Amino acid sequence: MEEYLATAQTALEASKKIISQYFRNGVTVEDKNDASPVTIADRNAELAIRQVIESNHPSHAILGEEHGYSRAPSDFQWVIDPIDGTKSFISGMPTFGTLIALMESSAPKMGVIDMPMLNERWVGIKGGGAKKNGEACKVSMKENLDDAILYCTEPNMFSGQQKARFAELENEVKLRRFGGDCYCYGLLASGYIDLVVEGSLQYYDVMALVPVVEEAGGIITDWEGNSLKEGWNGLVVAAATKSLHKQALEVLNR
Numbered sequence: 075m076e077e078y079l080a081t082a083q084t085a086l087e088a089s090k091k092i093i094s095q096y097f098r099n100g101v102t103v104e105d106k107n108d109a110s111p112v113t114i115a116d117r118n119a120e121l122a123i124r125q126v127i128e129s130n131h132p133s134h135a136i137l138g139e140e141h142g143y144s145r146a147p148s149d150f151q152w153v154i155d156p157i158d159g160t161k162s163f164i165s166g167m168p169t170f171g172t173l174i175a176l177m178e179s180s181a182p183k184m185g186v187i188d189m190p191m192l193n194e195r196w197v198g199i200k201g202g203g204a205k206k207n208g209e210a211c212k213v214s215m216k217e218n219l220d221d222a223i224l225y226c227t228e229p230n231m232f233s234g235q236q237k238a239r240f241a242e243l244e245n246e247v248k249l250r251r252f253g254g255d256c257y258c259y260g261l262l263a264s265g266y267i268d269l270v271v272e273g274s275l276q277y278y279d280v281m282a283l284v285p286v287v288e289e290a291g292g293i294i295t296d297w298e299g300n301s302l303k304e305g306w307n308g309l310v311v312a313a314a315t316k317s318l319h320k321q322a323l324e325v326l327n328r
Contacts, residue, residue, distance in 0.1 A: 075176075075184055075199045079133075079208070082174045082186050082197075084316040087124035087171055089119040089193050093276040097191060100165050111160050116140050118276045119156035123174065127152050138162060139278045148155040153176040155278040159227075160257030168192055171256040175281035180303065185282035196260045198285030204263050213292040213314035214265040219246040219321045222314075224256040226250070231273040239297075240271060243325045257284045262312055263290035269322060287312050293319045297326045 075224050076139040096115035103111050120140045128138055135146040138154040147310050149157075152174065157163050159170030168191035176184040196211065198204040204211050224247040234294040242249045247269065254261070256279075258270045263286050278296075280302050294312040295301060299319075302310065311326065313319035 075202065075257050078176050078184055079186075079197065079199065081127060081130045082176070082184070084124040084130075084132035086172060086186065086188045086190075086195070088122040089101065090091035090188075092122055093157065093163075093172070093190050093323045097163065097168075101164065103164050109201050109230055111164060112140065112158075113160065113164060113299065115163065116157045116160060119172065123154050123172075125139055125157060129269065130165055132223075137278065139276070148297045149179045153177060153281045155256075157255075158279060162253075162255060167253075169257045170253050171260075173244070173256055173278065176286070177281065182281050182284045185283060187286055189257060189260070192257075192283065194260065196263055196286045198263070198287070198289040200285055200289065202289065204286050204290035206260065206264055211264045211290050213262060213287075213290045214268050216314050217317040218270040219269075219325070220248055222247045222249075222271040222318055223255055223266075224250045224271060225261070225267050226252055226270065227258065228257050231275075233273070236273055239326045240273075242302070242320060242328065243271060245320075246325055251280075256283065257327055259287055259312060261292075262292060262314065263287055265314070268314045270310070271317060271326070273308055275308045275310055280310060283312070297323065298322055 101113045120138045133148040135151040136144040155173040162170040172188040174186045183200045185198045261267045297309040
């Protein structure tokens with residue numbers, strides 16, 4: 075995995091140069107077909123990442139949020155979200171990130187959460203632990219909801235009965251905050267918060283998160299406790315401990 079991590083690091087440095095050029099610089103915002111925003115920074119950052127991967131690993135497949143799927147004759151696939159948190163990016167909030175995952179036979183083997191404006195980077199390698207800026211990191215040991223800090227990017231991630239279930243969970247925890255996008259999962263991996271519950275996520279939003287959270291000692295699943303995979307329903311629960319995860323699922327499935 076060291077070779078692949080080096081590729082990811084090089085790709086992130088290239089994308090950071092592009093993102094920095096446009097951040098807080100009056101970038102034009104467009105709406106995609108699903109009404110989500112996109113900018114030239116999203117598109118060009120992904121192109122820069124893809125170029126590095128294609129140069130180093132031409133046999134690997136690539137899936138990116140902005141430029142789709144590039145098929146290749148390999149069991150390896152890179153999954154890219156160049157700016158996770160475009161709404162934060164366009165409003166000048168630095169808590170957006172770049173996500174890169176490496177999949178092997180559809181299983182995440184490496185994930186990187188990079189916060190280009192904050193100079194914080196989490197790396198999780200399957201079987202190799204999780205690190206933040208090169209130092210080992212670990213989730214908190216919180217066991218109970220009434221001690222837990224819960225984060226969610228925004229309340230309108232949920233629809234219908236999901237909103238009611240999340241509202242019940244809010245009432246069970248010690249503290250609830252909104253905002254953060256992928257940054258929440260880095261904070262979870264470093265033990266600063268204890269629980270992240272979200273909805274309406276896409277495949278490229280989560281694959282990089284899985285190795286980071288799990289290798290830091292945490293758990294990340296859907297709301298029924300199933301592993302995250304392509305085509306799942308977009309609901310996510312990430313928790314610091316098995317006990318906390320179990321309690322959260324019980325509330326969300328009442």
